[in-house]
Amino acid sequence: MTRAPDPTPAPSRLTDRKRAAILDAAIAEFRATGYEATSMDRIAASAGVSKRTVYNHFPGKDALFAQILETMLERAHAQADRPYRPDAPLRAQLLDVVRAKLRMIHEADFIDLARVALAACMHSPDLARDMMARLGTREAGLVTWIRAAADDGRLDIADPAFAATQLESLIKGVAFWPQLTLGQPPLGKARQNVVADEAVDMFLARYG
Structure with missing residues (x-):
C-alpha cells in the first residue's frame, strides 16, 4: 500500500511528527477500507498513537x-x-x-x-x-x-x-x-x- 508523497520536509517537532503519522495512516485506511469502514480507532492504531492524540489534532473523521x-x-x-x-x-x-x-x-x-x-x-x-x-x-x-x-x-x-x-x-x-x-x-x-x-x-x- 503506497502512501501519498509528502511535499514538505520531515517535521521536526514531536507534535508535527504525530500529525504527519496520523495523516499517513488515515490515507492508507481510507484507501484500503473506504470512508464508512474507517474509524478513528483504526487510524490511531495504524499511526501508533492514542485515540486522544488523534482527536487533539482533528475533531472528527470528516475534518480529518x-x-x-x-x-x-x-x-x-x-x-x-x-x-x-x-x-x-x-x-x-x-x-x-x-x-x-x-x-x-x-x-x-x-x-x-x-x-x-x-x-x-x-x-x-x-x-x-x-x-x-x-x-x-x-x-x-x-x-x-x-x-x-x-x-x-x-x-x-x-x-x-x-x-x-x-x-x-x-x-x-x-x-x-x-x-x-x-x-x-x-x-x-x-x-x-x-x-x-x-x-x-x-x-x-x-x-x-
Missing part, C-alpha cells in the same frame, strides 16, 4: 478526511498550475497546463481518494458541499490562466469560469470520470497526449 483532500489538492494543483506568459506560444502553454492536469489525475493517491470522497459524499450532503467548495477553489488556477489570456487579447472569452469548466470536461470526461466511476484503467502516456492535443485544439478552435 477534509484535511487529507485539502493537502492532496494543494500538492496536485501546485504541480499542475502554470502562470500565463504573454511572450510564449498560446497552444504550447495551454498544452502544458492540460498535460500537467492529466499527470495529476493519474496519480494513484488522487484517483483512490477521489473514489473514497465520491462514496463519502453520497452519504453526507454537508461533506459533499464542503468538498465541492474546496475543489472549486483549487480549480481557480485554470480560470486565472484563461482570464489572463483573454485580457491579453489572445482568447475571445466573455466568461473564463465557464470556459474553464468546458475544458475540464473535455479532459475529465475521458481521463477521470470513467476511471473513477466505471473502473476503467488509467490512460497510458500516449493516450494522455492524444487527449491533451484534442482537448486543446477543440478549445482553441472555439475561443482562439
Whole structure:
C-alpha cells in the first residue's frame, strides 16, 4: 500500500511528527477500507498513537478526511498550475497546463481518494458541499490562466469560469470520470497526449 508523497520536509517537532503519522495512516485506511469502514480507532492504531492524540489534532473523521483532500489538492494543483506568459506560444502553454492536469489525475493517491470522497459524499450532503467548495477553489488556477489570456487579447472569452469548466470536461470526461466511476484503467502516456492535443485544439478552435 503506497502512501501519498509528502511535499514538505520531515517535521521536526514531536507534535508535527504525530500529525504527519496520523495523516499517513488515515490515507492508507481510507484507501484500503473506504470512508464508512474507517474509524478513528483504526487510524490511531495504524499511526501508533492514542485515540486522544488523534482527536487533539482533528475533531472528527470528516475534518480529518477534509484535511487529507485539502493537502492532496494543494500538492496536485501546485504541480499542475502554470502562470500565463504573454511572450510564449498560446497552444504550447495551454498544452502544458492540460498535460500537467492529466499527470495529476493519474496519480494513484488522487484517483483512490477521489473514489473514497465520491462514496463519502453520497452519504453526507454537508461533506459533499464542503468538498465541492474546496475543489472549486483549487480549480481557480485554470480560470486565472484563461482570464489572463483573454485580457491579453489572445482568447475571445466573455466568461473564463465557464470556459474553464468546458475544458475540464473535455479532459475529465475521458481521463477521470470513467476511471473513477466505471473502473476503467488509467490512460497510458500516449493516450494522455492524444487527449491533451484534442482537448486543446477543440478549445482553441472555439475561443482562439
